[in-house]
Amino acid sequence: MADGNDTQAGDGRTNPNGTQDEGGRPGPSGARAGGGRTGAGGAPGGGGRTEAGGVAGRGGQGGPDGFFDRLDPDMCVVTAVAGGDRSGCLVGFASQCSIRPPRFAVWLSKANHTYRVARAAQCLAVHLITRDQRGLAERFGGETGDEVDKFAGLAWREGHGGAAVLEDAAAWFVGTILHRTDGGDHVGFVLDPVQWGEGHDGPLLRLSDAVTIDAGHPVD
Numbered sequence: 767m768a769d770g771n772d773t774q775a776g777d778g779r780t781n782p783n784g785t786q787d788e789g790g791r792p793g794p795s796g797a798r799a800g801g802g803r804t805g806a807g808g809a810p811g812g813g814g815r816t817e818a819g820g821v822a823g824r825g826g827q828g829g830p831d832g833f834f835d836r837l838d839p840d841m842c843v844v845t846a847v848a849g850g851d852r853s854g855c856l857v858g859f860a861s862q863c864s865i866r867p868p869r870f871a872v873w874l875s876k877a878n879h880t881y882r883v884a885r886a887a888q889c890l891a892v893h894l895i896t897r898d899q900r901g902l903a904e905r906f907g908g909e910t911g912d913e914v915d916k917f918a919g920l921a922w923r924e925g926h927g928g929a930a931v932l933e934d935a936a937a938w939f940v941g942t943i944l945h946r947t948d949g950g951d952h953v954g955f956v957l958d959p960v961q962w963g964e965g966h967d968g969p970l971l972r973l974s975d976a977v978t979i980d981a982g983h984p985v986d
């Protein structure tokens with residue numbers, strides 16, 4: 767485990783979403799439910815033909831889902847601790863957002879128990895999990911802290927600032943919260959990594975592996 771602010775994160779990761787699947791995949795359940803979800807979906811026919819032969823502009827049928835639905839990000843489990851509460855949820859909306867200094871942003875749904883805890887937290891822990899850890903994804907993405915203790919029977923320990931670090935994660939970091947920004951039905955948390963580690967080997971769990979999980983706290 768390293769500690770401090772002196773590392774250069776992000777080498778080789780400056781082209782997010784460089785690997786893409788065939789597309790046609792539904793978005794994250796709960797986080798990006800349904801079509802026309804961007805609010806850009808007005809009357810069809812508002813766009814014009816681009817030179818590349820696509821349809822551009824506002825109000826095309828289905829909105830920008832043709833873009834969003836092609837994304838297949840690695841999934842994270844984000845945990846938050848504050849005021850004696852502990853929470854965590856599965857997150858698909860997450861990415862590195864600065865190289866120097868290293869920064870990472872996660873987006874939490876305002877509907878989630880995790881968001882309510884994160885609002886009062888000083889830092890968040892972000893974990894990558896592997897494809898063979900689907901059980902963890904189901905626990906954190908398919909249950910809500912409003913009803914269950916997701917940490918019961920789970921191997922975790924206290925990290926920087928009291929953060930809840932999952933022992934079996936493939937890779938993780940604790941980041942102090944620098945900014946919160948309202949993105950609509952999700953709020954972005956920009957994180958400054960201060961503590962990190964690696965563990966479990968194997969291919970990472972991606973959205974396409976988790977999309978069949980019914981969100982414990984759907985947005986709609």
Ligand SMILES: Cc1cc2nc3c(=O)[nH]c(=O)nc-3n(C[C@H](O)[C@H](O)[C@H](O)COP(=O)(O)O)c2cc1C
Nearest residue numbers: 794797856858859874875878879880910911982983
């Ligand atoms: C595939 C998938 C992707 C998700 N992506 C996000 C996300 O990016 N942000 C978020 O806040 N919730 C996301 N969720 C929803 C939460 O993980 C889920 O509603 C969880 O049960 C909330 O738990 P909580 O109420 O204890 O916080 C996703 C769920 C699934 C299944």
